[in-house]
Amino acid sequence: MLTMDQRVHFITLSAADLDAARAFYRGGLGWTPLLDVPGEIIFFQVAPGLVLGLYDTAHFVADMHGTPADGKLGGLTLSHNVATRAEVDAVVQQAVDAGGTLIKSPQRADFGGYHGHVADPNGVVWEICHNPGWRVDESGQVHLGPVE
Amino acid sequence: MLTMDQRVHFITLSAADLDAARAFYRGGLGWTPLLDVPGEIIFFQVAPGLVLGLYDTAHFVADMHGTPADGKLGGLTLSHNVATRAEVDAVVQQAVDAGGTLIKSPQRADFGGYHGHVADPNGVVWEICHNPGWRVDESGQVHLGPVE
Numbered sequence: 001m002l003t004m005d006q007r008v009h010f011i012t013l014s015a016a017d018l019d020a021a022r023a024f025y026r027g028g029l030g031w032t033p034l035l036d037v038p039g040e041i042i043f044f045q046v047a048p049g050l051v052l053g054l055y056d057t058a059h060f061v062a063d064m065h066g067t068p069a070d071g072k073l074g075g076l077t078l079s080h081n082v083a084t085r086a087e088v089d090a091v092v093q094q095a096v097d098a099g100g101t102l103i104k105s106p107q108r109a110d111f112g113g114y115h116g117h118v119a120d121p122n123g124v125v126w127e128i129c130h131n132p133g134w135r136v137d138e139s140g141q142v143h144l145g146p147v148e
Numbered sequence: 149m150l151t152m153d154q155r156v157h158f159i160t161l162s163a164a165d166l167d168a169a170r171a172f173y174r175g176g177l178g179w180t181p182l183l184d185v186p187g188e189i190i191f192f193q194v195a196p197g198l199v200l201g202l203y204d205t206a207h208f209v210a211d212m213h214g215t216p217a218d219g220k221l222g223g224l225t226l227s228h229n230v231a232t233r234a235e236v237d238a239v240v241q242q243a244v245d246a247g248g249t250l251i252k253s254p255q256r257a258d259f260g261g262y263h264g265h266v267a268d269p270n271g272v273v274w275e276i277c278h279n280p281g282w283r284v285d286e287s288g289q290v291h292l293g294p295v296e
Binding site for chain 1 (some may be wrong): 171173175179198242270
């Protein structure tokens with residue numbers, strides 16, 4: 001049986017002031033971004049295979065368009081990546097069966113992949129995602145590229 | 149110069165209903181905890197070297213005792229572990245110098261280690277922590293033990 005293994009791949013945080021976040025992490029702490037899209041999102045790798053994303057709040061909320069989720073979102077998404085769209089469907093279903101609340105039905109994502117969102121019983125939002133532009137090499141380094 | 153390297157070691161989330169969290173992650177998803185302390189906290193390893201903690205809200209808030217932080221906390225803490233107490237002091241200072249807001253001055257932690265908390269410009273709370281009971285082995289497996 002397909003199960004959702006114990007793995008977080010992305011931590012995404014709502015950032016009301018993305019420029020301030022950039023100044024803090026890049027300027028102040030000297031961190032190197034994996035990808036920096038001004039006005040939208042900044043990604044930093046923060047462990048083998050793990051990415052921290054600071055996501056402009058307007059985009060963060062818009063990404064939940066057409067769902068019950070809105071500004072009341074906690075501002076946090078934990079992402080769990082899987083290999084196929086079918087696995088997204090199956091893992092979202094498993095999480096719902098486990099007692100989670102469906103937030104966004106599995107669907108094409110704006111970035112070109114495919115994802116669905118489920119909240120755990122305390123409102124923690126998990127994105128179950130198939131992202132063809134993402135891979136982790138043997139050293140644990142994350143590579144983010146365009147989705148074909 | 150000592151710098152805060154790009155690393156998250158713990159993701160800690162406030163859980164208003166810890167029993168529901170246990171039922172979801174352990175019962176529903178079949179995950180194996182690293183440590184489960186009923187009424188207080190459940191830890192799951194979710195990547196090499198990375199721990200997700202579901203922390204009872206009352207304990208989560210109490211852990212910020214004596215600080216400006218209260219129920220308005222975002223319910224999320226990202227932890228960055230360092231090797232010594234002196235490094236905690238230095239990294240907290242670096243984060244403040246980078247534009248962060250001091251939430252909890254470096255001090256002895258209830259669990260026996262030593263920690264301080266700084267919020268980034270968007271209110272994301274980082275715990276800078278020396279935890280003698282924590283280690284990651286060569287395979288990326290986290291070990292949590294009592295602090296001497």
